[in-house]
Amino acid sequence: MKRAYNFNAGPSSLPLSVLKRAQEELLNFQNTGMSVMELSHRSKEYDAVHNRAQTLLRKLMNVPETHDILFLQGGASLQFSMVPMNLLHEGEVGNYVLTDSWSDKALKEAKKVGKTHVAASSKEDRYKYIPKIDDIRLSDHAAYLHITSNNTIAGTQWHEFPNVVTNLIADMSSDILSREIDVEKFALIYAGAQKNLGPSGVTVVIIRKDLLEKSSDSLPTMLNYKTYSESRSLYNTPPTFAIYMLSLVLEWVEEQGGVKAIEKRNREKAALLYNCIDESDGFYRAHAEKGSRSFMNVTFTLPNEELTKKFLTEAKERGLIGLAGHRSVGGCRASIYNAVDYEACEVLVDFMQKFKKNVS
């Protein structure tokens, strides 16, 4: 089997060793005579998996004891609603920075729940940059400031985070665990797993424990953060296989040397691609402005539609998968999450250089 060079935006590449391990033990998990999928979520065997995923994530991200780690379902899209349902109350205002259509969606859902305010936005400039921290204008009575730490569609990323008086909330779906961050700065972090953490089907929420008091008991039980905190995310049947895969991916991150080592490699991968783009005499153009470039999603355009199409077709023939830009913006995008290795980026750069040469 020839493994594809997988640049999908999510679900995306998983470490080969993780997949092999899952394959090996798929029929018989730790001599139970059952697949991990067949274990009761109340069994001690599954509990160890669940616990390991929480413990390892705490260790790798250096999550302080002030914060709880929860496993939910529904992806970031459900968090767009759960955040205001739990944390935005009468007389308060949810503050949002718009940096992509995902943050736009988060705002749209919050509007259904309570009062909102756009604290900063690069929408007018096609989301080509992250607004300057000094340009963020909070409303009065801000319940929180919501940001999207990495923007998969625009290909931008926050490289420093605002020091705000209010609660800072981040959708980190597309860059969690890709770089060292100071979790203490955040009131709440959420992330769908399907980019850096595992397969789709599990959502990680890291919440400062004092915020749990803000959730009203009148909320639907499954939409109340307290439910997950009080039950160790075992109130009802969790997505056990997805959490098992998460635990394996976390073990892999640890084997790689932890988040510090992962970050170093991610920066090298991104530099390789951006250099190729910047040195192409304008044949490839990065969508994101220099100070805001993402090292997870490298978005770029070619001179015209026809060349873009040809590029994508030939890339696919070369085994380079998932390079089309998001359907809402077009162009190209290379998503180079943690599990995409340096070699894949080298192959892509080699292809980009040859493609340019061939059509010039």
Place this chain on the structure above:
Amino acid sequence: MKRAYNFNAGPSSLPLSVLKRAQEELLNFQNTGMSVMELSHRSKEYDAVHNRAQTLLRKLMNVPETHDILFLQGGASLQFSMVPMNLLHEGEVGNYVLTDSWSDKALKEAKKVGKTHVAASSKEDRYKYIPKIDDIRLSDHAAYLHITSNNTIAGTQWHEFPNVVTNLIADMSSDILSREIDVEKFALIYAGAQKNLGPSGVTVVIIRKDLLEKSSDSLPTMLNYKTYSESRSLYNTPPTFAIYMLSLVLEWVEEQGGVKAIEKRNREKAALLYNCIDESDGFYRAHAEKGSRSFMNVTFTLPNEELTKKFLTEAKERGLIGLAGHRSVGGCRASIYNAVDYEACEVLVDFMQKFKKNVS
């Protein structure tokens, strides 16, 4: 490897052939050079999986064109809230039949949303039976009547369904696809996958299309059935691996001869166990009354706590897993979902007979 006899209440046994197939193609799905978990949910390869799961479920359950099939997350527990959020409006009453602590939970969540009414209940009799259809008393302005078609904790099951004027809604988490049912009779059916459909992490909803008009646009997008209907359950990233496993389980059901053949075998399995219980001169006692017995979850007690404990310990040594009753009621429970084969039930009966003999 010796395969366990898995009587877990859910997550539970999966067909061995399904697990083997998943194992085989885990690293390379249909020559894509990727795991099915690594495919984009917008790729044609994943789309075929998604479509196959929907089409096969429609075929196997004989779902009429008047009904839509949706894939959600959050389990039945989230449906406890979504049902009233979407379908219970001002001036209407949600009607519930209480047959287990699960239906009790469904009622509890509905109370947070609107007016409710208990149309029938066997709570006073420790849920030992399903109330008689003639004893169901609907309220005025009933939005729907909610039932739990099979009750995992009490071990009871509806063997005929009420013909009601209002919308009939059923939580079928623990007996969907176990027997032929007339879907047309139901306004809405929901089921967490982890008993008869696949691993945990995906929830199936079958909804009569005219009901979609009842969902208000002010609902959170992810909690509105319309969102799933309009996007073929691809509004955001679905739990792709869980849906893939669902598609394999559905293929397996088809290979077995469809739901009719599965039902026949399920009835034989249940008969084997209930006969053993009934012929034990009161050593084993079924919790559920005869007319209400479930052929998915066989609940029974032994003469005392000490014997129960001994029974469970020795069963486990014999490779019989998951036989403890639900933590809320104690006793024993054998969950014999579709993937538990006849042979496993024979082994259990043999064990039960010998155990009784040894301690008598």
